Amino acid sequence: MQEELTKLKTVLAEVMDLDAASALLGWDQQVFMPPGGAGRRGQQLGTLQSLSHTKFITPEVGRLLETLNAEIGSLDPDSDDARLIEVTTREYRKAVKVPPEWVVEFAEQTTAATQVWQAARADNDFSKFQPNLEKIVDLRRQYADFFAPYEHVYDPLIDDFEPGMKTGDVQEIFGALRPQQVELVKAIREQNQVDDSFLHQNFDEQKQWDFGVDVITKFGYDWQHGRQDKSVHPFTISFGVDDVRITTRIYPDFLNTGLFGTMHETGHALYGLGIDRALARTPLENGASLAVHESQSRMYENLVGRSLPFWEHFYPSLQETFPSQLGAVGLDTFYKGINKVEPSLIRVEADEATYNLHIMLRLELEIALMDGSVEVKDLPEAWNARMLDYLGLVPDNNADGVLQDIHWSGGMIGYFSTYALGNLVSVQLWEKILSDIPDIGDQIRSGEFDALLKWLRENIHRHGAKFEPQELVQRVTGSKIDSAPYIRYLKSKYSDIYGI
């Protein structure tokens, strides 16, 4: 068995190296690449991804997994090796069903579509992007069909991001959440609005950058194994547990974007940096799922970064950094301002109370696109109808509506729900953290984040992708992914702020 394991790990190391190279090509593309390099970069990414795929799906890997699965009973089921065999088998069984030609075409089509989407958004012209999106939906249907039979055509897409979850699971979770969240937002809208005008002033970009760096250094971000750059769309990317980088975007006239974006990405990066080195160069050197990943970013962004104890510690230094802008703004006013709830058109600008409604809208449309109940050409109309239902708004133009997100142009259908699931998981974990570290609030109030990071490393980070998301959440919190803690959290937080 040891011989097969070693052979398997050798192949997996090569695959992971190829994937890390792809990741670097993608990072460069978004951060530094000169525009003229785009076409060639698409070809290079296509080649690397195709090579990684074909290296992984060889009959040899299949034979190794067959032998290993026959003997897996002799291993501790929670051991790294047992979980490696299971996760690799799961990924192998999926991967062999996807023809390399599809992978190449998908890479090429999504590279092209991302460029077209950028132009279409700039020109506010959905019809430009429509043929590309139709092609992508078509490719995603082909993709789902590689995994037929399925309960729902959307199942194979969710499974790529949330292993083990089904369309029915997310529909059930969000079905319970949506009416409560819509009701909460309505109740908040009936209260007096809080003031956040002080957030919309001129804030020197370098000072914003430096303040963010100070905060995330205290969070424990390790600059020996990471760096921060600017990009249009902030993201976190891992080239292995020894090199996990973040990007941020800073607006000179609005404080929140850089501030909370930086904390958000750091939550992701701490996860990537906390994975047990024993899992390096294997498929376990990943987060458990995107939702679990998002639970880490949202925790640092919202449960820590938008909390009162956090600002009891950091607000004096923020005031010192921006004395003319914030010197006369009290802590309570500031805290309410950064937690202002106001339905808006743009997901990435949404507050905690409305964010999940943006996601549910997209999730429902994705399911409808996949099952054919909505056609791509009718998407703008379907989008706007739901915006009105959930948030009481209708966009003037598609750039602020259906064209706002990059995801679909990159072929990422099935991805959005992970954002909302991440919110739910972040609060489930937070309730457990509160019970395990009762003075966590005091620690944050003192600018101490070590116990928090230690807890997350021990309970979440170090496991990498060993456990499926539902299993991991169950192990740590005692229940599967559940919206009840989240709605409790929202109600409690906004009762204080809005007096509902």
Added chain:
Amino acid sequence: MQEELTKLKTVLAEVMDLDAASALLGWDQQVFMPPGGAGRRGQQLGTLQSLSHTKFITPEVGRLLETLNAEIGSLDPDSDDARLIEVTTREYRKAVKVPPEWVVEFAEQTTAATQVWQAARADNDFSKFQPNLEKIVDLRRQYADFFAPYEHVYDPLIDDFEPGMKTGDVQEIFGALRPQQVELVKAIREQNQVDDSFLHQNFDEQKQWDFGVDVITKFGYDWQHGRQDKSVHPFTISFGVDDVRITTRIYPDFLNTGLFGTMHETGHALYGLGIDRALARTPLENGASLAVHESQSRMYENLVGRSLPFWEHFYPSLQETFPSQLGAVGLDTFYKGINKVEPSLIRVEADEATYNLHIMLRLELEIALMDGSVEVKDLPEAWNARMLDYLGLVPDNNADGVLQDIHWSGGMIGYFSTYALGNLVSVQLWEKILSDIPDIGDQIRSGEFDALLKWLRENIHRHGAKFEPQELVQRVTGSKIDSAPYIRYLKSKYSDIYGI
């Protein structure tokens, strides 16, 4: 034949994509990578390079080349396809002789050695680096033996950088040059030294950067297909003809490093960007050789950038940029200062008159290491003895002596001579340019560089690697690589400056 060509080009495109990915990993390593990422990056590079190698050396590629060579007579011998078959065959015949295990070990050993070299240089301790260098020399001897029989054990190493050239060729070229260059340097040393103290003042780094950007933009560097970053060791790197980047290093207390380094790298980059797009994703999408590449960088750095006409145009704006430092320094003084000849210990700081002597020293030591007439442990002594002979100097310490260059730690033995050959070729080409564009001096005096770039594109750049270096130089200038024009140029230039 067309079918085989298409199949061959498909494989070559994948190989080139892998190599471009390796290049990006290397670029990142030198420019942006956090230090903790180094170990993993070495593994990733090892995997990519090994994959590229094994993809190229398949029996299938051998069969395709066999068929294509049998029918090559039907093609125009100068056509892209005929040259592609020839160059690919040459590289294939070399590559199949190198076992993949050697490639992996070489990548790992050189990654490790580069780290050790950095520490050894910092500690001024050659003995630390000695075992690594011994291993590398050993690996390079193994490498040479893959190509036995050879005329000289050093031949296979030179051939990697200068296809078709032999140890005897370079020994002949430099044998003719060395006594003349030693004599010239001696004659200069007997004259009154020129003043260059004004170059050693404080020069704002951003202003230096901006001035360099202005110059290379006028040279024709295309920012849509390139970018400039900072790195400890400046370099140029191509990810294909659509994305060729440079790095530079700026010293706040010395003007030359940033200024001429930026022009130097731009010469390389213009070559990479000028290759015919029809050659993209094939082994022809490269320079003809490192010497030909260096001829381009040295031309922009020295024949253009250190010429009087260049500064007749740019000096007023440099004075405006640094009025307190240069306002009182006349053009003639400035011109002499940037062309000051002074034997020094450090190659990268050497002037035009002494530079080749640094190279000849290294070339002779490399040949001696390879043929066993000098052992690694005796290298510092052998180095210092030659420094005394050629330049009249002996370093106080090995950091300023044998440890100064990164090349050997990266396994690059056979590389150094290309710098000196590049100097020779740059002047051979320049004599031809002077005859084809008689008013080139006036153009440069007017800040016009388009005709020069057009000439280089037409005669050198567009051909990529279609021709071996000797053939290319012969085609363009009518003679093979020859030191006579170079020594003529040095004598003429320094007669004016030093009155010899």
